[in-house]
Amino acid sequence: MGDTTIKIPAELFATAESSRFQGTIEVPCLQAGPDTYRFAEPLPWSVDVTNTGSAFLVAGTVSGTGEVACSRCLEPVAYDFSGDIEGYFLMDEGDAAAFEGDEDAPGEDEFDLLPADHVIDLEPLILAALIVDAPSLPLCDEGCKGLCPACGADLNEGPCGCGKPADVAEFDKAANPFSVLADYDFSDN
Ligand SMILES: [Zn+2]
Ligand SMILES: [Zn+2]
Numbered sequence: 741m742g743d744t745t746i747k748i749p750a751e752l753f754a755t756a757e758s759s760r761f762q763g764t765i766e767v768p769c770l771q772a773g774p775d776t777y778r779f780a781e782p783l784p785w786s787v788d789v790t791n792t793g794s795a796f797l798v799a800g801t802v803s804g805t806g807e808v809a810c811s812r813c814l815e816p817v818a819y820d821f822s823g824d825i826e827g828y829f830l831m832d833e834g835d836a837a838a839f840e841g842d843e844d845a846p847g848e849d850e851f852d853l854l855p856a857d858h859v860i861d862l863e864p865l866i867l868a869a870l871i872v873d874a875p876s877l878p879l880c881d882e883g884c885k886g887l888c889p890a891c892g893a894d895l896n897e898g899p900c901g902c903g904k905p906a907d908v909a910e911f912d913k914a915a916n917p918f919s920v921l922a923d924y925d926f927s928d929n
Pocket of ligand 1: 812813815880884886
């Protein structure tokens with residue numbers, strides 16, 4: 741079982757105090773845009789929690805290897821995540837108003853209120869860190885040739901020989917589940 745909740749101990753309620761927390765998070769699968777990553781192992785995370793006087797600043801990292809389908813050929817690709825965890829928890833609701841007009845203050849969506857029981861669940865922050873770190877176009881290789889848009893054969897294994905030029909597939913681009921491949925240059929085959 742992963743563990744993503746931390747309880748702010750009493751000694752951290754002194755300004756400038758800082759403390760490190762670590763644990764693991766179980767992420768069986770992570771949706772990042774159109775891509776689904778699967779993790780065989782729980783991911784280790786670590787954060788430093790610092791008392792800024794009016795809030796707790798949470799900053800740390802989460803890392804682990806996820807498996808995703810290559811955007812072009814759909815073969816499995818391993819991606820090593822290294823995400824930056826960031827959070828800001830105000831000690832007092834009244835402090836939110838104090839930020840008004842302060843240009844350096846975090847935006848309204850960027851801070852939370854410290855719960856009355858001083859227990860913070862880091863899970864949403866950790867998942868956000870992973871999603872931000874995920875590549876926009878995971879590839880098995882920069883030079884991956886992808887699938888033939890006409891017959892679907894894996895062009896990394898050689899020419900498909902279906903005889904249809906790639907631009908024939910442009911006709912049903914909208915209906916083709918691999919329409920993303922239509923913009924790929926196949927001319928060097
Ligand atoms: Zn590929
Ligand atoms: Zn083909």
